[in-house]
Amino acid sequence: MTDTFPLAELGWASDFLRQLTLDELATLTPCRISAVHRSRIEALCPTGPLSLLPPAGLSTAEIAVGDWGLCDGTRLLRLLARRSTLARRAAGTGADRQLIAANVDTLFIVTSCNADFNPARIERYLALARAAGVAPVLVLTKADIAPDPAAWQDRAAMIDRRVPVVALDARAPGDRLADWCRPGQTVALLGSSGVGKTTLANALTGADQATAAIREDDAKGRHTTTGRHLHRLVQGGWLIDTPGMRELRLSDAGAGIAATFDDLDTLAGACRFADCRHQTEPGCAVQAAIAAGTVDPARLGRWQKLRREDRINSETLAEAHARDRAFGKMTRAALRDKSRLRGD
Numbered sequence: 001m002t003d004t005f006p007l008a009e010l011g012w013a014s015d016f017l018r019q020l021t022l023d024e025l026a027t028l029t030p031c032r033i034s035a036v037h038r039s040r041i042e043a044l045c046p047t048g049p050l051s052l053l054p055p056a057g058l059s060t061a062e063i064a065v066g067d068w069g070l071c072d073g074t075r076l077l078r079l080l081a082r083r084s085t086l087a088r089r090a091a092g093t094g095a096d097r098q099l100i101a102a103n104v105d106t107l108f109i110v111t112s113c114n115a116d117f118n119p120a121r122i123e124r125y126l127a128l129a130r131a132a133g134v135a136p137v138l139v140l141t142k143a144d145i146a147p148d149p150a151a152w153q154d155r156a157a158m159i160d161r162r163v164p165v166v167a168l169d170a171r172a173p174g175d176r177l178a179d180w181c182r183p184g185q186t187v188a189l190l191g192s193s194g195v196g197k198t199t200l201a202n203a204l205t206g207a208d209q210a211t212a213a214i215r216e217d218d219a220k221g222r223h224t225t226t227g228r229h230l231h232r233l234v235q236g237g238w239l240i241d242t243p244g245m246r247e248l249r250l251s252d253a254g255a256g257i258a259a260t261f262d263d264l265d266t267l268a269g270a271c272r273f274a275d276c277r278h279q280t281e282p283g284c285a286v287q288a289a290i291a292a293g294t295v296d297p298a299r300l301g302r303w304q305k306l307r308r309e310d311r312i313n314s315e316t317l318a319e320a321h322a323r324d325r326a327f328g329k330m331t332r333a334a335l336r337d338k339s340r341l342r343g344d
């Protein structure tokens with residue numbers, strides 16, 4: 001396997017080039033981060049894989065697999081602004097966002113042509129992708145064993161007409177994903193357990209995940225595995241597969257939710273009250289659309305649930321405490337009322 005990659009093949013593009021000063025252009029080498037450890041960083045650069053020291057004054061927690069940086073061959077000197085960022089944070093902890101991947105172009109939202117198919121989950125992933133700045137594609141696996149894969153494809157297309165839908169056998173995707181898996185492109189997979197992510201990743205990288213990493217012949221002739229989380233695709237391009245990818249959840253995704261439910265978002269703007277909850281308020285444009293049959297009430301329910309979930313997952317520690325306190329107060333008041341009614 002060759003270990004050298006022209007920059008364009010690694011995903012280098014003009015919006016990264018533009019960030020370099022003339023001096024940097026003359027003296028430093030662009031590199032793509034393939035793994036991040038506590039005190040070392042693995043990267044791919046045009047001359048091959050490198051193990052680098054982190055930049056002075058920058059915690060490795062601020063570096064993501066897929067990031068572009070500039071190095072002098074020994075140390076990563078700085079990171080370049082990202083095109084997209086996938087991150088997460090634990091609910092209600094207010095913890096800093098944990099970076100999962102950077103500069104992913106396409107997120108394959110994977111679900112199966114069976115009971116795993118769930119519009120609410122697909123919408124959640126669509127919102128997550130859009131909030132991160134990544135283009136979503138719906139991939140329906142197990143098309144080979146579904147009685148009517150076209151029907152599943154139609155159901156998926158109904159969720160969001162703007163999103164491409166591909167139904168396939170994850171074991172043999174052929175060139176069905178060739179629009180997104182090509183030189184310079186970076187993809188990632190998201191979906192629940194058992195839908196075929198590992199199977200698809202293996203097919204796209206042409207190998208077992210454990211062996212798909214790029215191997216470097218070092219001076220002693222030993223093999224060192226690099227590119228741990230940045231896997232080269234058979235058709236060109238890269239697959240980012242970090243452990244956190246599988247536990248991605250919605251947070252700070254308000255803009256992604258609005259983009260995914262833009263029909264409801266627009267209607268809500270026409271409600272009489274700015275804080276309309278779209279239940280029984282007079283002048284509610286959303287309820288009017290439901291009454292007119294142009295909006296599915298189930299979709300309104302999913303939108304509201306997702307917004308609540310995002311709000312809770314995005315709140316800071318102080319906000320979470322305030323919510324708990326308010327809830328405690330409410331419960332205590334309710335208990336007091338109850339005992340008053342009982343005449344205690």
Ligand SMILES: Nc1nc2c(ncn2[C@@H]2O[C@H](COP(=O)(O)OP(=O)(O)OP(=O)(O)O)[C@@H](O)[C@H]2O)c(=O)[nH]1
Nearest residue numbers: 141142143168169170171193194195196197198199
């Ligand atoms: N016939 C068929 N089998 C599939 C397809 N995709 C996945 N499978 C099978 O489904 C099972 C689960 O697939 P995995 O690739 O392990 O699923 P996963 O999404 O990686 O699951 P986790 O590792 O739990 O996240 C395996 O036995 C696969 O062989 C498909 O498109 N067609």
Ligand SMILES: [Zn+2]
Nearest residue numbers: 271276278284
């Ligand atoms: Zn309303």
